[in-house]
Amino acid sequence: MFARILGFAAVAACLATPVSAAVALGDAAGSYSISPANSSIHFSIGKVGGGGLNGTFARFKGSIRIDNSDVGRSQVNFTIFPESVGTGQGRIDAFLRSDAVFDAANSPEIQFRSTGVTRTSDTTALVTGRLTARGKTFPEKFTAELGGLKAGTIKFHVTGKVLRSRYGMDVGTPIYSNVVDFDMMLTGKRG
Amino acid sequence: MQTSITNSTTRYGWGTIILHWLIALIFIGQFALGFVMVRLTSQRTAFELIQLHKSFGFLLLGLIILRIAWRLGNAAPALPRSVGILERRAAPLAHFALYAFQLALPLSGWALVSVSMLEIPSLPFNLFIMPNLPLAESDGAESFWAAAHWYLAYAGMALVAVHVAAALRHHFQLRDGVLTRMITPLSGDSAE
Numbered sequence: 141m142f143a144r145i146l147g148f149a150a151v152a153a154c155l156a157t158p159v160s161a162a163v164a165l166g167d168a169a170g171s172y173s174i175s176p177a178n179s180s181i182h183f184s185i186g187k188v189g190g191g192g193l194n195g196t197f198a199r200f201k202g203s204i205r206i207d208n209s210d211v212g213r214s215q216v217n218f219t220i221f222p223e224s225v226g227t228g229q230g231r232i233d234a235f236l237r238s239d240a241v242f243d244a245a246n247s248p249e250i251q252f253r254s255t256g257v258t259r260t261s262d263t264t265a266l267v268t269g270r271l272t273a274r275g276k277t278f279p280e281k282f283t284a285e286l287g288g289l290k291a292g293t294i295k296f297h298v299t300g301k302v303l304r305s306r307y308g309m310d311v312g313t314p315i316y317s318n319v320v321d322f323d324m325m326l327t328g329k330r331g
Numbered sequence: 332m333q334t335s336i337t338n339s340t341t342r343y344g345w346g347t348i349i350l351h352w353l354i355a356l357i358f359i360g361q362f363a364l365g366f367v368m369v370r371l372t373s374q375r376t377a378f379e380l381i382q383l384h385k386s387f388g389f390l391l392l393g394l395i396i397l398r399i400a401w402r403l404g405n406a407a408p409a410l411p412r413s414v415g416i417l418e419r420r421a422a423p424l425a426h427f428a429l430y431a432f433q434l435a436l437p438l439s440g441w442a443l444v445s446v447s448m449l450e451i452p453s454l455p456f457n458l459f460i461m462p463n464l465p466l467a468e469s470d471g472a473e474s475f476w477a478a479a480h481w482y483l484a485y486a487g488m489a490l491v492a493v494h495v496a497a498a499l500r501h502h503f504q505l506r507d508g509v510l511t512r513m514i515t516p517l518s519g520d521s522a523e
Binding site: 187188189191195231232234235238240241258311312314315 | 373374375378379382449450451452454457460462510
């Protein structure tokens, strides 16, 4: 997610025409905080025979700092509160919150801290970083696509795949895929 | 001695004997597994044991269908002459009921899995996808089949207890060959 945000910022900066690049970069540069009310984090885990388990996280927070001289030095920090997981099925939510998966009581936060942002096209960027869940940290990467930048608000569409087995959440494999597909719409507000 | 895979009128063959004990082991093991898996505090272990219970349930369903087909295609050895008229009439009914429970239990479990809103696929022993029965999903249907599975399990185990008690009575009190003929075909002649 952070990566996506950074990527968006980078993209926004790069979108500007060469003559106005400095101005555009200056426009995007700055610190943003994620607005949960205007953002969503959706995840999906495929299962054998088709279909999958879909859910969202209702509570999360994050910040984006876009460096005005070097987009690659931009920073994204993101925290998800797994207690807020929702799948539309209470028993599955309870299972996900339990020590079978998130162990939300003992590991109340899932954190992402970006380590780098690389522009991949006019509107996309690859955000690499370190994801920490249940006390385990691994490098992960997310693709960020700039969705808009205006009046101090920046929007990113962030996608990425995470292997849940790395974080001690491999329960249910191989019935349920080890791959968790994230799809996030993040809105950052300057300030 | 002739091949002893199939039954004769005086003894059970290895086909019946192996199916009987294999099914007995799985049937009782499934009850124990089912009893434990719904009482665990670890949801992870519970999930894994429930999947194992489903795997053995489908195996049991296959074995019991084979068993019934084998029974229909084979002679059944006669009861010893010493067996009284009451037991002579009750035993086939009890055995029919045992077959019925062995069929109903995995089928009701399959129905329970099929109607559950949790929509957890069945992947017996992680080998293949077992499709759901064509039943509508709902919390109400899940409660119904969960209750049915539970009552069938306890009633089935009660019937197994009666079956075991009868077998032990034949062996230790009546001292006939009713139990031993289900252990080896070689004891068949002594059943008379």
